[in-house]
Every structure is written in C-alpha cells, then in structure tokens.
Amino acid sequence: MLDAREVFDGLTQHDQVSWTSMISGLSRNGDRKGALLMFKRMLVSSVKPNCQTFVGVMSGKTGPEEALVNATMLHAQIVKRGFESNSFLISTLVDVYSKCGRLGQAEVLFYDTEEKEEVLFNPMISGYCFNARYEKGLRLFAEMRERNLSPSYHAVTSALHACGSITLLQQGREIHALLIKLGSEFNIYVVSALVDMYSKCGSVEEARRAFDQTVEKNAVMWTSMILGYAQNGKGLNALELFKIWKKECDFRPDHVSFTAVLSACVHSGLVEKGLEYFGMFKNVYGIVPDQDHYACLVDLYARNGQLEKAKELMETMPQKPNHFMWSSFLSSCRDYGEIEIAKKTADKILLTETRDASSYIVLANLYASAGLWGEAAEVTRSMNEHKIKKNVSAGSWV
Structure with a gap:
C-alpha cells in the first residue's frame, strides 16, 4: 500500500474515484487509521466524498471504542452531506452501533x-441477537419474512442462535424448514448454527442429522457437534465423533476443539481419557493450553473426587485461577464433604480480586452445612467489606 500512496500523492489532481479508491484500499488492507486520515484530507480538499467513500472508510476492522468514535464522526458527516436516506450507509452504521453496544442508536x-x-x-x-435481545431479533426476523424479504446467512445464523439461547425448538425447526425452501441448508455456517441450536434445545439427534447431511465439514462444524454431544451428557458419542474426525484428511483442531473434547470427558467422568487428550492436544498438535482448558481439567478432577489433584493443578497452572474454577472446586468440596480442603483454599479465594459473588456464596454455604457458623459469618463479612453483592436469581422460561 506504500507504493499506491506514493503514486496517489504524486498526482497533481484528484477526483472522487481516486480519493475513494485510496481510502478503500487502505481500509481493506487493515490500515484503518490511514484510511481515516486520508478521509479527513479529502474533507478539506475541493473534492467532496460520495456514498462509496463513506462505505470505504467504514469497511475496515477496528476495536469497539475506536469504531464507535469513528462511526459517530462519520454519522455526522453523512447527515451533513445529505446521505442519511442511503440504506447501505444506514445499515453499516446500524451494524457498527450494535456491535459497540449502542443498540438504542441502532434502533x-x-x-x-x-x-x-x-x-x-x-x-x-x-x-x-448480538446484544442478547433475542425476542426482538426473532420478531424482526418474522416481520422480514412477512414482507417477503430474503434474510442473509448472517441474519439466519443470528436467528438460530437466538432460538438456541432461549430454547425455542419449534421456531428453530421453522427456520430450518425455511432454509430448505431457500436451498441454503447446506451452507457450512448455517449448518453449524443449526447443530448449535438443536443441541442447545436438547434435540441432539436432529443436530446429528443436520451434521450428517452436509458433505463438506469444517472444524467449526465438527467442534459444534462434539460440543453438542458433551452438553447433552453424551460424552462417549462426542469422543467417538472426535475419532472419526481424526481420520479425516483435513483434521485441524484448534483451541475450541480442545475445549469441546475436554468438556466431553468432564461430562462423562473420563479422567484418564481427559488427561490423554490434554497431552495429545498439547504435545502432538502443539496447542498451548489456555485457562479454559485448565478449567476443564480442574473440573474433571474435582467432579470425580480427586480434589487434591485439582487443588494442586490450580496452584501450579501457568494462569491465575478465576472465580469459575474456585466455584467449581468448592462445589465439589461440598458434594464430597471435604471441609478441610475447602478451608485450605478459603484464604486464597478471599484474597482474590474477583468481584464475582459465586465463590463466596458456595464457600459460605459449605461452612453452614457443616455447622461452622463462625466461618460462614466471616465469609459474609468479607463480602460486605468488599461490597460484593449476590447476583439476582434468573427467572425460568418454563
């Protein structure tokens, strides 16, 4: 892009095409800052931007905070230039505002x-759907179909994600039927969303049918099906599918696949298998375990009563244990009645900087169930000192 910029700067005159091409090229090649600076240069020149120019400068990827600042500035320019009726520009702004958490402005x-x-x-x-307003997303999806408008793959996958998140199996099936009608049921990303939706709704058999009907499968799809089995308590099925995947010529596991396989071992209580796969991903495929992988291993040990090994792993793992690990570990201490082990880890929990209340609550309940009211009161006092509040319980859809 440096050569192109030198050529651009060497020209004596510029028009909308040259400005827009330069801005779009910088943006597409990841130089979002350069594209924005070039756009600002254009604003003070004699050539004014058109709709394509705005699309070009907004097409690059950036962080949420920077994207929001840029979108606000560009939005003002769009209104100033009289382009606020351009659907493509408005849709781009809607997308940016939504991803930055400014759903109200997008609406x-x-x-x-x-x-x-x-x-x-x-x-x-x-x-x-990105902002977890699933009901609104599905209502708008239904309205779009009433107007005989065709949703994009991204909109369809978002709607399927919404159905899975709030377990609307029948509505998910209706969207699946729509995909068959539109001839889009074999798109890899759509099928991955179908597998995820059916799995989250508890219909793992339908998830497997959607999976099997797709000839070309990528890592995302294999991982989704393995995770679907794991989440539905079918760990052995998950590991069997993983073996089939390993025989495929395009077997390329990643960090997410690693987590899915370990989760299957956790849900099935397969400690030795979990350790075997942990070593395989680390040593054979060169995947460096992250906190999620260690959390699975801690959970695997703890759920099977090997609390000392779980505790030792948390103390020696490269990352600092988070509140999910502590909460899971303490829950297992409670299930196995291991008060002494819980006591040994209490100080570490109370000294952590986490603001999550779950570990404190599990620990207090553990002490209370053992009749250790003084220790339970100490945990409560520590919560009050650090102004840690208990989360409000969620309501049931049922």
Whole structure:
C-alpha cells in the first residue's frame, strides 16, 4: 500500500474515484487509521466524498471504542452531506452501533428509515441477537419474512442462535424448514448454527442429522457437534465423533476443539481419557493450553473426587485461577464433604480480586452445612467489606 500512496500523492489532481479508491484500499488492507486520515484530507480538499467513500472508510476492522468514535464522526458527516436516506450507509452504521453496544442508536436509525430493505433488516436482526435481545431479533426476523424479504446467512445464523439461547425448538425447526425452501441448508455456517441450536434445545439427534447431511465439514462444524454431544451428557458419542474426525484428511483442531473434547470427558467422568487428550492436544498438535482448558481439567478432577489433584493443578497452572474454577472446586468440596480442603483454599479465594459473588456464596454455604457458623459469618463479612453483592436469581422460561 506504500507504493499506491506514493503514486496517489504524486498526482497533481484528484477526483472522487481516486480519493475513494485510496481510502478503500487502505481500509481493506487493515490500515484503518490511514484510511481515516486520508478521509479527513479529502474533507478539506475541493473534492467532496460520495456514498462509496463513506462505505470505504467504514469497511475496515477496528476495536469497539475506536469504531464507535469513528462511526459517530462519520454519522455526522453523512447527515451533513445529505446521505442519511442511503440504506447501505444506514445499515453499516446500524451494524457498527450494535456491535459497540449502542443498540438504542441502532434502533433509532432503523425505525426512522421509512423504506426498509433487506440490507437494513439483516444488521438489525444480528444486532439484537448480538446484544442478547433475542425476542426482538426473532420478531424482526418474522416481520422480514412477512414482507417477503430474503434474510442473509448472517441474519439466519443470528436467528438460530437466538432460538438456541432461549430454547425455542419449534421456531428453530421453522427456520430450518425455511432454509430448505431457500436451498441454503447446506451452507457450512448455517449448518453449524443449526447443530448449535438443536443441541442447545436438547434435540441432539436432529443436530446429528443436520451434521450428517452436509458433505463438506469444517472444524467449526465438527467442534459444534462434539460440543453438542458433551452438553447433552453424551460424552462417549462426542469422543467417538472426535475419532472419526481424526481420520479425516483435513483434521485441524484448534483451541475450541480442545475445549469441546475436554468438556466431553468432564461430562462423562473420563479422567484418564481427559488427561490423554490434554497431552495429545498439547504435545502432538502443539496447542498451548489456555485457562479454559485448565478449567476443564480442574473440573474433571474435582467432579470425580480427586480434589487434591485439582487443588494442586490450580496452584501450579501457568494462569491465575478465576472465580469459575474456585466455584467449581468448592462445589465439589461440598458434594464430597471435604471441609478441610475447602478451608485450605478459603484464604486464597478471599484474597482474590474477583468481584464475582459465586465463590463466596458456595464457600459460605459449605461452612453452614457443616455447622461452622463462625466461618460462614466471616465469609459474609468479607463480602460486605468488599461490597460484593449476590447476583439476582434468573427467572425460568418454563
């Protein structure tokens, strides 16, 4: 891109095409800052930006905070230049605002646009689901179909994710039927979303059927099906599928695959298998274990009563144990009545910087169940001192 910039700067005159090409090229090649600086140079020149220029400068990837600042500035320029009726520009802004957590601003843009096209519905549906507003996302998806508009793959996968997240199996099946009607049921990303949705809704058999009907499978799809089995208590099925995957010529496991296989071992109580796979991923495939992998191993030990080994692993692992590990470990101490082991780890929990209340609550309940009311009161006092509040219990959809 340096040569292209030198050529651009060497020109005596520029028009909208040259400015826009330069800005888009910088943005596409990851130089978002350079694209923005070039856009600002254009604003003070005699050549004014058009819609394609704005699309070019907004197409690059950046962090949420920087993206929000840039989007706000570009939004003001879009309004100033009179492009606020351009559906493609508005859809891009809706997408950026949604991903930055500014769902309200995205909604204002969407609902203030009178003529809503497919290009506008798709990012709004995805935005709702990205921000866990699943009901709104599914209602908008239904409205889009009532208008005979075709959803994008991204919107469909978002709707399937919503169905899985709030266990709407029947609605997920209806979306699956729509995909068959549209001839899109074999798209790799859509099938991965179908597998995930069916698994989360407890229908792992339907997940497997969707998986088997797809000829070309990528790592995401294999991992989704393995994780689906694990989450539904079918760890042996998950490990059997992993063996089949290993025979495939394109076997390329990653960190997520690593977690899925270990989760299957956890749910099936297969300690030796879990240790075997942990070593395999680490030594054979060169995947450096992260905190999630160590958490699975700690959980595997703890759930099977090997609390000393779980404790030793937390003390020697490269990363600092988080509150999920402590909470899981203490829950196992409670299940196995190991008060002394829990006592030994109490100080470490109370000294951690985590603001999550779960470890404290599990520890207090453990002491209380053993009749150690003084220790239970000490944990409660520590929570009050650090102003750690108990999370409000969630409501049941049932």
